[in-house]
Amino acid sequence: MSRVIFWSTVTFCTAFLALPLLLVWPLAFNTSSFLTYPLEGLTLDWFHQVLTQPTWVNAFLKSLKVALGAMMLALAIGGLAATGVILVPRVLQVVLTGLFLSPIVVPTVVVGVAFAYAFGRAGIGGGYFSLVLAHAVLGAPLVFLSVLTSLRGLDPNLDLAGASMGASRSYRFRTITLPLALPGFAAGAVFAFITSFDEVVVALFLADPGSTTLPIALFAGLRDRLQPSIVVVAVLLSAVSLLFLVLLRRLQMRVAAPKS
Amino acid sequence: MSSAPRPYGSRAAALILLMLPVALYLLVFVYPLSSVVTLSVDNSALSGRFENLSALGTGAAPDDEAAALLADLGGMEKKQLGEVARMLNQQRSGFRSLIMSTGKEAEGITPTMAELVAFDDRWSEPGYWEIIRENAAPITWKHYQRALGITVAEDGSLSSGEDLYLQVMLRTLVITFQVTLLTLLVGYPLAYAAANASARVSTFVLAVVLLSFWTSVLVRTTAWVVLLQTNGLVNTVLVSLGLVAEPVQLIFNRFGALLAMTHVLLPFAILPMLNVMRTIPPSQADASRSLGAGPIETFLRVYFPQTLRGVAVGGGTVFILSLGFYVTPALTGGPEDQMLAWFIADFVNKTLNWGMAAALSVLLLVMVALLVAVAGLARWATARRKVEVA
Numbered sequence: 311m312s313r314v315i316f317w318s319t320v321t322f323c324t325a326f327l328a329l330p331l332l333l334v335w336p337l338a339f340n341t342s343s344f345l346t347y348p349l350e351g352l353t354l355d356w357f358h359q360v361l362t363q364p365t366w367v368n369a370f371l372k373s374l375k376v377a378l379g380a381m382m383l384a385l386a387i388g389g390l391a392a393t394g395v396i397l398v399p400r401v402l403q404v405v406l407t408g409l410f411l412s413p414i415v416v417p418t419v420v421v422g423v424a425f426a427y428a429f430g431r432a433g434i435g436g437g438y439f440s441l442v443l444a445h446a447v448l449g450a451p452l453v454f455l456s457v458l459t460s461l462r463g464l465d466p467n468l469d470l471a472g473a474s475m476g477a478s479r480s481y482r483f484r485t486i487t488l489p490l491a492l493p494g495f496a497a498g499a500v501f502a503f504i505t506s507f508d509e510v511v512v513a514l515f516l517a518d519p520g521s522t523t524l525p526i527a528l529f530a531g532l533r534d535r536l537q538p539s540i541v542v543v544a545v546l547l548s549a550v551s552l553l554f555l556v557l558l559r560r561l562q563m564r565v566a567a568p569k570s
Numbered sequence: 571m572s573s574a575p576r577p578y579g580s581r582a583a584a585l586i587l588l589m590l591p592v593a594l595y596l597l598v599f600v601y602p603l604s605s606v607v608t609l610s611v612d613n614s615a616l617s618g619r620f621e622n623l624s625a626l627g628t629g630a631a632p633d634d635e636a637a638a639l640l641a642d643l644g645g646m647e648k649k650q651l652g653e654v655a656r657m658l659n660q661q662r663s664g665f666r667s668l669i670m671s672t673g674k675e676a677e678g679i680t681p682t683m684a685e686l687v688a689f690d691d692r693w694s695e696p697g698y699w700e701i702i703r704e705n706a707a708p709i710t711w712k713h714y715q716r717a718l719g720i721t722v723a724e725d726g727s728l729s730s731g732e733d734l735y736l737q738v739m740l741r742t743l744v745i746t747f748q749v750t751l752l753t754l755l756v757g758y759p760l761a762y763a764a765a766n767a768s769a770r771v772s773t774f775v776l777a778v779v780l781l782s783f784w785t786s787v788l789v790r791t792t793a794w795v796v797l798l799q800t801n802g803l804v805n806t807v808l809v810s811l812g813l814v815a816e817p818v819q820l821i822f823n824r825f826g827a828l829l830a831m832t833h834v835l836l837p838f839a840i841l842p843m844l845n846v847m848r849t850i851p852p853s854q855a856d857a858s859r860s861l862g863a864g865p866i867e868t869f870l871r872v873y874f875p876q877t878l879r880g881v882a883v884g885g886g887t888v889f890i891l892s893l894g895f896y897v898t899p900a901l902t903g904g905p906e907d908q909m910l911a912w913f914i915a916d917f918v919n920k921t922l923n924w925g926m927a928a929a930l931s932v933l934l935l936v937m938v939a940l941l942v943a944v945a946g947l948a949r950w951a952t953a954r955r956k957v958e959v960a
Contacts, residue, residue: 312866320760320767324763324774326756334792345801391587391591397581410595416938417938419911419915420603420934423606423927427606427924447598447599450591450595507786508789525786532901541792
């Protein structure tokens with residue numbers, strides 16, 4: 311009896327989590343422009359439409375450029391922060407970790423207001439650079455966490471062994487620590503990229519009309535009118551996420567591998 | 571101990587490494603956040619325009635006040651006058667026309683109170699003067715007063731006024747509680763299955779959770795908008811099954827908002843619970859069963875109490891995320907279901923009232939900070955108890 315209840319609950323909950331996406335994706339291939347079942351036929355016309363429409367293509371390219379820039383900057387900030395933080399005394403570590411992780415806790419709307427106001431006053435405006443800077447701040451905590459975790463997992467004796475053989479600090483860092491912590495950096499980069507690529511709230515506050523990213527275009531489209539092109543964009547975004555999920559799994563396997 | 575070599579580098583290296591990130595964080599994150607706090611009490615945009623009036627101070631003679639006001643208004647350019655009128659109008663409607671008309675004629679009016687009232691008898695009402703005097707000061711609490719529904723009477727006593735934003739805050743808390751409860755109810759069995767079921771089932775459940783986690787909030791919200799629309803799949807199914815005669819309104823109301831928010835935030839509840847459940851050895855349940863406890867008693871007395879830490883972390887995460895949620899409620903809720911975040915965005919985008927947006931932001935931030943503090947305290951307390959037990 312309890313077994314039946316358990317399995318029906320799990321089935322229901324899994325369906326709740328998975329079905330919305332699984333049901334909506336096929337609608338991007340539907341011949342009809344009504345977004346419902348039964349499917350009238352399969353077509354790639356909507357994909358063709360989206361991929362040839364300058365608004366969507368430009369938004370996609372903008373998102374890609376912003377995400378790449380934000381990833382690089384977040385990687386630098388978060389990576390430096392993590393490699394520095396493991397060297398300082400315990401109390402300072404707690405304080406600095408709190409500082410470096412704080413962007414995760416602050417609601418994105420508040421971050422949006424803060425950036426829009428401060429960047430506006432500093433004259434950075436709402437263009438490409440301001441989006442990169444804002445998204446880098448949102449991505450840096452994730453890089454920080456990821457790199458910190460991989461650094462903490464290293465055996466400090468490896469570094470000490472290098473030191474005992476006369477290797478300088480920077481040489482040890484380049485040849486021992488960095489290669490071993492590389493999967494942590496890579497995973498952090500993936501996190502930062504996806505965070506920026508999917509980010510909509512801060513972008514809505516900051517971006518001027520010339521820097522519409524894909525999430526902003528999707529958000530605006532949803533408020534405007536439901537049409538197949540919106541579902542197509544959602545499917546494309548999901549595909550990008552899926553790609554990165556697979557990439558991350560690979561990286562995590564590489565983190566686990568060297569121990570064996 | 572101090573003579574032992576330290577791995578990775580020295581304090582000096584740490585200083586060099588940390589310099590850039592700390593500087594950037596302070597400049598690009600801490601400073602903008604603190605400027606929001608300043609913005610919420612800042613009134614220099616208005617007070618700077620009333621130099622003569624603010625120089626007078628309190629308790630000046632009415633004629634002096636009238637003269638100072640006319641001097642201030644007369645000194646403004648047309649654009650500045652419009653800006654001042656717009657900002658004052660946010661506090662009392664009717665101010666715009668009063669300021670604009672008086673400002674245009676300021677130089678022609680004899681600077682006495684009697685003449686000013688003769689020009690427009692609204693100047694005899696103390697309410698308008700009260701607002702102007704208040705705004706001649708560089709720091710203002712008016713945004714917080716409006717947000718918290720407090721009105722200050724002329725004698726300085728406080729009373730409750732229009733409480734629109736208090737209601738919004740209450741609504742935000744109610745929705746957040748509901749969403750947290752729902753995510754925990756749906757998430758717990760899933761986390762349990764991912765931690766304890768056979769390898770095939772747990773892999774499948776975990777894959778679904780991770781896929782959901784990695785799909786952007788906006789995409790998952792899109793899915794719900796498509797499913798729940800009037801001609802959407804859910805309505806098609808309901809009608810064809812004969813459960814309802816015609817399509818029902820499933821979206822742009824509380825139901826749609828709760829459903830979509832629960833779905834979007836679910837992975838954040840599941841993953842912490844799963845992490846805790848994975849650490850509980852299955853042999854404990856076997857031991858409990860061998861000592862004569864039934865499956866339900868085993869679950870309630872052995873398994874469940876150990877998972878509470880995960881429930882707290884997962885629930886807390888969902889609670890904090892939900893408090894400041896914008897995208898999903900904005901797209902799936904109706905006007906009566908919008909949360910604090912929506913009003914903040916509205917103030918920035920529509921009415922350009924940065925002061926109110928900042929004040930509401932600070933209030934939201936305070937709520938989140940309180941919650942984080944409580945979580946930190948709870949963690950500290952449990953850690954201490956563990957030390958004492960040991």
